[in-house]
Amino acid sequence: MNNFLNALIFNAGYNTNLVTFGATLLGFSAGISGTFLFLRKRALVCDAIAHATLPGIGLAFITMVLLGGDGRNLAGLLTGSIVTASLGTATISWIVHNTRLTEDAAIGAVLSVFFGFGIVLLTIIQSMAIGYQAGLEHFFLGATAGMLFQDAIIISLGGVLTVATILLLRRPMMLVAFDINYAYTRGYNVQLVDFTIMALVLAVTAISLKIVGLILIVAMLIIPAVTARFWTERSDHILWIASGIGAVSSYIGTALSASVSALPTGPVIVIVCTSMFIFSLFLAPARGIIVVMYNNWQFQKRVHLRQGLLALASSEVIRDALTLKLLRRAKCLRKDGVATSTGIIKAQQAVLDERRWKIALRIFEKYNLKSHYYRLTPIDVVFTSEEIAKIDSILTELPTTSIDNSIT
Amino acid sequence: MGVDFIQFSLTPILIGVLASVACALPGNFLILRQQALLGDAVSHVVFPGIVMGFLVSGTVSATPMVMGAISAAIIAVVCIEIIKRFGRIDPGAAMGITFSSLFASGVIALEQSDTTTVHLDVEHALMGNLESLIWYEANGWHSLIEPASLAQLPHELNRLALVCIIILVLLFIFWRPLKISTFDEYFARTTGLPTITISLCLTMISTISAVTAFDAVGCIIVIAMFICPPATARLITNRLYFQVWWSVGFASLSAVLGYILAGYGPLWLGVENSVSAAGMIATISGFILGLACLFGQYRARTNCS
Amino acid sequence: MLINVALNLTARDERAMNNYNRSKSALTVLDLTVSYSGKTALFSVDANFPIESMSAIIGPNGAGKSSFLKAVLNITPSLSGKVKIFDMSLKQAREHIAYVPQRTSIDWDFPASVLDVVKMGLYRELGLFGWLTTAHLKAAYEALDRVGMANLANRQIGQLSGGQQQRVFLARALIQNAKLYLLDEPFAGVDAATERIMIDVLKELKTNCKSIICVHHDLATVRSYFDHVFFINIEKVAEGPTASTFTPENLRTTYGERLAATHIEQLHPDASVITA
Numbered sequence: 005m006n007n008f009l010n011a012l013i014f015n016a017g018y019n020t021n022l023v024t025f026g027a028t029l030l031g032f033s034a035g036i037s038g039t040f041l042f043l044r045k046r047a048l049v050c051d052a053i054a055h056a057t058l059p060g061i062g063l064a065f066i067t068m069v070l071l072g073g074d075g076r077n078l079a080g081l082l083t084g085s086i087v088t089a090s091l092g093t094a095t096i097s098w099i100v101h102n103t104r105l106t107e108d109a110a111i112g113a114v115l116s117v118f119f120g121f122g123i124v125l126l127t128i129i130q131s132m133a134i135g136y137q138a139g140l141e142h143f144f145l146g147a148t149a150g151m152l153f154q155d156a157i158i159i160s161l162g163g164v165l166t167v168a169t170i171l172l173l174r175r176p177m178m179l180v181a182f183d184i185n186y187a188y189t190r191g192y193n194v195q196l197v198d199f200t201i202m203a204l205v206l207a208v209t210a211i212s213l214k215i216v217g218l219i220l221i222v223a224m225l226i227i228p229a230v231t232a233r234f235w236t237e238r239s240d241h242i243l244w245i246a247s248g249i250g251a252v253s254s255y256i257g258t259a260l261s262a263s264v265s266a267l268p269t270g271p272v273i274v275i276v277c278t279s280m281f282i283f284s285l286f287l288a289p290a291r292g293i294i295v296v297m298y299n300n301w302q303f304q305k306r307v308h309l310r311q312g313l314l315a316l317a318s319s320e321v322i323r324d325a326l327t328l329k330l331l332r333r334a335k336c337l338r339k340d341g342v343a344t345s346t347g348i349i350k351a352q353q354a355v356l357d358e359r360r361w362k363i364a365l366r367i368f369e370k371y372n373l374k375s376h377y378y379r380l381t382p383i384d385v386v387f388t389s390e391e392i393a394k395i396d397s398i399l400t401e402l403p404t405t406s407i408d409n410s411i412t
Numbered sequence: 413m414g415v416d417f418i419q420f421s422l423t424p425i426l427i428g429v430l431a432s433v434a435c436a437l438p439g440n441f442l443i444l445r446q447q448a449l450l451g452d453a454v455s456h457v458v459f460p461g462i463v464m465g466f467l468v469s470g471t472v473s474a475t476p477m478v479m480g481a482i483s484a485a486i487i488a489v490v491c492i493e494i495i496k497r498f499g500r501i502d503p504g505a506a507m508g509i510t511f512s513s514l515f516a517s518g519v520i521a522l523e524q525s526d527t528t529t530v531h532l533d534v535e536h537a538l539m540g541n542l543e544s545l546i547w548y549e550a551n552g553w554h555s556l557i558e559p560a561s562l563a564q565l566p567h568e569l570n571r572l573a574l575v576c577i578i579i580l581v582l583l584f585i586f587w588r589p590l591k592i593s594t595f596d597e598y599f600a601r602t603t604g605l606p607t608i609t610i611s612l613c614l615t616m617i618s619t620i621s622a623v624t625a626f627d628a629v630g631c632i633i634v635i636a637m638f639i640c641p642p643a644t645a646r647l648i649t650n651r652l653y654f655q656v657w658w659s660v661g662f663a664s665l666s667a668v669l670g671y672i673l674a675g676y677g678p679l680w681l682g683v684e685n686s687v688s689a690a691g692m693i694a695t696i697s698g699f700i701l702g703l704a705c706l707f708g709q710y711r712a713r714t715n716c717s
Numbered sequence: 718m719l720i721n722v723a724l725n726l727t728a729r730d731e732r733a734m735n736n737y738n739r740s741k742s743a744l745t746v747l748d749l750t751v752s753y754s755g756k757t758a759l760f761s762v763d764a765n766f767p768i769e770s771m772s773a774i775i776g777p778n779g780a781g782k783s784s785f786l787k788a789v790l791n792i793t794p795s796l797s798g799k800v801k802i803f804d805m806s807l808k809q810a811r812e813h814i815a816y817v818p819q820r821t822s823i824d825w826d827f828p829a830s831v832l833d834v835v836k837m838g839l840y841r842e843l844g845l846f847g848w849l850t851t852a853h854l855k856a857a858y859e860a861l862d863r864v865g866m867a868n869l870a871n872r873q874i875g876q877l878s879g880g881q882q883q884r885v886f887l888a889r890a891l892i893q894n895a896k897l898y899l900l901d902e903p904f905a906g907v908d909a910a911t912e913r914i915m916i917d918v919l920k921e922l923k924t925n926c927k928s929i930i931c932v933h934h935d936l937a938t939v940r941s942y943f944d945h946v947f948f949i950n951i952e953k954v955a956e957g958p959t960a961s962t963f964t965p966e967n968l969r970t971t972y973g974e975r976l977a978a979t980h981i982e983q984l985h986p987d988a989s990v991i992t993a
Contacts, residue, residue: 048508104712108447116452117697120632120694145519219515226505227513271517278509
């Protein structure tokens with residue numbers, strides 16, 4: 005616990021502090037660049053990008069060894085990973101544009117083939133006589149323990165750079181992600197912006213490799229964006245919520261992993277992120293499952309109750325089981341199917357409400373009130389009592405036939 | 413081509429072929445339904461499933477691990493559906509969230525438990541151990557007709573053969589409903605076909621082949637074989653029936669070529685050590701797909717509307 | 718006081734007046750409400766489509782025309798409502814229904830030939846293993862011939878033009894030998910030749926005592942094609958024989974400001990009198 009607190013307040017050794025700092029910034033960038041991908045409906049492209057880094061890492065290692073250097077140089081490995089990841093991205097878009105294969109097939113093919121080739125390279129590296137452990141398997145799941153000082157520097161520097169890029173280019177990127185047509189009319193070079201977004205994703209992926217690992221980077225990019233989606237309908241808010249979620253989960257995850265033994269960094273960050281996602285999925289007030297399902301059920305009940313009451317008012321036979329059940333529960337109907345006095349009053353009110361709504365929709369036509377009517381909002385919620393009085397005066401003046409004919 | 417081949421290469425090649433075919437067959441339909449990445453998602457969650465199976469049962473025997481893998485895959489599919497339907501999130505993102513979360517929990521569960529004595533790790537799960545599935549009891553071609561030696565065949569081989577046969581039989585029986593509901597779901601529903609059940613069954617079949625193949629050959633081959641052979645076949649034919657058979661052909665070709673190149677290729681280049689067979693098989697399947705993308709007769713989109 | 722007014726009104730309630738003669742109706746819908754993601758797509762829709770006639774479902778974009786068909790066929794779930802087809806439940810009536818979905822709801826790049834698609838219409842008859850006899854094949858070719866596509870039977874469906882694709886769909890419906898044909902925007906984006914061939918086929922169906930219901934978007938052709946219209950804009954607006962129901966008022970109520978007055982005049986010779 006103490007270790008954890010120390011890590012949280014950046015008091016756990018220079019390297020750990022640097023890594024925690026870098027990871028937090030990368031989480032921030034990942035949250036934002038992932039949101040761009042998510043809004044462009046290309047969430048899983050980043051999984052292919054991440055897997056396509058492996059052959060680059062392998063090739064960079066081999067090249068550096070053949071040139072007589074230390075194959076483990078992080079800067080070199082990251083350069084290699086960026087090269088093959090870009091190649092993978094380019095291959096995906098080439099396949100999508102030039103063949104009949106759809107994007108999901110292209111992503112899967114690139115992901116598996118590049119990764120498979122990377123594994124082949126890893127087995128080659130294992131058989132090379134280099135006198136030290138290559139340690140490339142750390143790139144699968146990420147490992148911050150025992151990280152070199154210079155690697156920590158690269159990571160935190162990378163974090164700073166991606167955040168700076170985002171802050172600098174946020175306007176054109178947001179415009180393209182949220183309203184591509186408007187971006188066109190404003191004369192933005194949409195392709196260039198798209199390219200920048202992909203470059204950003206590539207950079208975030210490459211730099212996070214050492215922390216999160218290539219298998220789980222997809223989580224850092226997607227989960228914050230999707231989680232944010234549950235809390236707001238406004239696109240610009242999604243962006244900042246997602247970046248916050250990304251930063252916080254990276255921060256907590258890195259600190260946890262640094263302070264507890266046998267907790268690999270990547271999976272911990274993902275789990276922290278996932279718990280926020282699960283919480284939002286169920287409990288978010290705007291789009292959370294519980295709220296949405298409750299609202300739906302309430303609406304279904306309102307629909308059935310209203311139809312039941314209208315049927316009562318015109319003495320129709322009601323057969324629908326749910327309608328009958330709701331009417332009985334509202335004490336509008338006796339067990340033997342005869343309407344109670346409450347039922348009759350409520351049925352009359354329902355009919356009156358219906359009539360009032362039809363008049364209201366006509367006299368307040370320009371206010372576009374239909375959505376309220378279709379959601380069965382009670383009329384006194386939408387209108388003031390004066391307005392209702394006005395509606396009623398029209399209702400009593402009109403001959404009944406004209407209401408029926410002109411509106412229905 | 414002597415005893416060595418039969419002992420050390422025949423069974424891995426056969427297992428590779430069967431695993432590839434078991435994945436390629438349902439892959440055809442996943443690709444047409446634009447669910448190609450389901451294979452990716454399922455193969456990622458097999459690992460946590462195996463870990464759970466091991467932690468619950470405490471042994472490394474196959475049955476609890478396969479059960480664990482299948483239940484993890486089912487959990488994943490249910491989660492994806494919930495996120496998709498009730499959370500109203502697009503399928504790609506729903507898959508990405510589900511498999512990465514489950515994978516992460518699998519890794520943590522493994523790290524937190526005492527499994528130092530057990531050969532169970534992420535790399536192994538990714539790369540498989542095709543090379544180790546040898547038929548030690550064989551001592552010549554005549555072993556192929558000796559019951560005693562046949563009984564000692566790696567059990568992965570038998571299991572995969574069984575799965576392949578089951579899938580082929582199911583495909584034969586449900587060919588028409590599968591074709592109709594893949595092509596036109598609304599129409600299928602109006603003729604009374606249970607499209608949701610069909611879709612779930614396809615997912616289940618894919619899961620079972622993914623789990624069985626994963627157990628033998630690791631997850632790279634699984635993902636590659638769900639997608640590359642069917643995609644290749646799709647680029648060279650315009651008939652579903654032929655597409656399915658072509659995909660079987662390409663899957664087998666990739667497995668055989670990949671294994672031989674991985675095992676003997678380095679020797680031909682004068683290097684002692686062989687490279688990963690699983691990785692090589694995936695690479696070859698991608699190479700074949702690349703050729704089809706460039707030269708396939710029906711590579712271009714035909715939809716003119 | 719007000720409640721008395723309401724009570725008087727109930728006696729004249731439209732529901733009570735809709736005393737459907739069910740034996741004469743192909744499709745009866747009561748109180749159909751459909752809502753997804755918090756948005757109401759159909760609100761308490763009652764409908765009654767007569768048998769042996771051609772009916773059009775008309776309304777602006779997003780009015781729930783396609784949702785109506787899908788909810789009727791239980792392709793999408795509905796919150797409430799009852800559907801009767803020839804006075805039977807959907808399940809009982811299934812073999813009498815042929816549905817033609819929107820052409821754009823399909824991936825036409827699917828590896829299948831024209832004949833393959835038409836043969837799909839035989840599934841109810843053949844089941845899993847039913848043997849495809851020469852009689853079946855002959856029926857398939859006949860259906861293709863009726864829509865003028867017999868010479869393209871072996872063509873890959875993706876190579877067809879939009880109109881040809883729509884005709885293949887119609888051929889698949891024809892081979893089902895149904896009594897009720899439900900078509901979702903069959904004339905959307907098709908060429909003039911296709912439209913003429915299809916309307917001829919549909920009219921021929923009608924004379925052979927079949928019932929046809931089309932979601933339709935082209936107001937200019939409603940009068941010449943259909944003898945029954947159903948106006949919808951989330952709620953039902955009006956329904957009845959084309960001659961008496963396809964009026965400027967109903968059009969205006971359905972489409973609102975979207976339909977210019979000049980447009981209405983073109984459709985209806987008396988419109989100038991009524992708008993004045």
